[in-house]
Amino acid sequence: MYRTNTKSILSDFFRFLKKPNDQQVNLSTKERLFVILQFLILELLFTIIIVLPLDYLIGNLMTVKNKSMDYKFNTIYAIILLTVLLVPFLEEIVFRYVLRYNSLFSKYISRKKWDQYFPFMIYSTSILFGIVHASNYYNDSYIFYVLSPLIILSQLSGGFVLSYIRVRINFYYGFLYHALWNFTAGLVIPAVILLFSNSYTDHQKNYKLKIDENILFHQNEPQKISLNIQDDKVYKIQAEQLYLQDILDVVYGKEKYYVDEYLIDMEFSSKQGVSKEEFKKILEKEYDIE
Numbered sequence: 139m140y141r142t143n144t145k146s147i148l149s150d151f152f153r154f155l156k157k158p159n160d161q162q163v164n165l166s167t168k169e170r171l172f173v174i175l176q177f178l179i180l181e182l183l184f185t186i187i188i189v190l191p192l193d194y195l196i197g198n199l200m201t202v203k204n205k206s207m208d209y210k211f212n213t214i215y216a217i218i219l220l221t222v223l224l225v226p227f228l229e230e231i232v233f234r235y236v237l238r239y240n241s242l243f244s245k246y247i248s249r250k251k252w253d254q255y256f257p258f259m260i261y262s263t264s265i266l267f268g269i270v271h272a273s274n275y276y277n278d279s280y281i282f283y284v285l286s287p288l289i290i291l292s293q294l295s296g297g298f299v300l301s302y303i304r305v306r307i308n309f310y311y312g313f314l315y316h317a318l319w320n321f322t323a324g325l326v327i328p329a330v331i332l333l334f335s336n337s338y339t340d341h342q343k344n345y346k347l348k349i350d351e352n353i354l355f356h357q358n359e360p361q362k363i364s365l366n367i368q369d370d371k372v373y374k375i376q377a378e379q380l381y382l383q384d385i386l387d388v389v390y391g392k393e394k395y396y397v398d399e400y401l402i403d404m405e406f407s408s409k410q411g412v413s414k415e416e417f418k419k420i421l422e423k424e425y426d427i428e
Contacts, residue, residue: 144180154305161306178315181295193289206384210357230304230309230312264297264300264301267293347406351400370414371413372416375405385402
């Protein structure tokens, strides 16, 4: 009998990881929702306790670069439509729709053979799901490839959780869990972090700097940058709704430096001006620039 308390769910999940089996459980709608809610909490805890500390350690060894999202895809409507709904639905179809024996498969393979191959299907689709997400990052060093299993650990673990939910419950609850995870990681957590964050200010005798970070790009608001740079000195930068990376590219040249994706408003002014190298050091008080 399948029980929906946390201990029983985890026990069954680890048995599934050890030896995957194609067995669905009979649960009420309330119990199904409770199962995916518990997995959502457990995966968040796994991310906080394991994934984030590993990311920090890896960051000290190398720079793991993320590809910047196009501004038009960083709006609330685009994120909900694409990141929360469309992409999870397509990924569930591609990676996990086939993970149940049905009348169509019975025409080509016996149940006994299916059960023999089923563990391989779970492992291969879950690992492939993680590998595909490695395309979110880029780095040419050999260390990146050596550490890539740890870099995509969140996606690998998520792939196994989604496979478990797909098999034990059904395809639609797997999609629901995937959508909830993307919504939580992509919108809720960043919103909570920014809610308790203040503007970054750095006021010194020879310059003033204020930076506000944003979660989303607002298409109905202006996006602009105004610079006053003379003789290799920065006197003024005023930017609205720009990635910090794009500001660095304007000041120093395309891809000379790398910084993680931050959508910001910036106000910088200096009557005497600061050198470009000094300006970079000013930014490095708050951001890691490589």
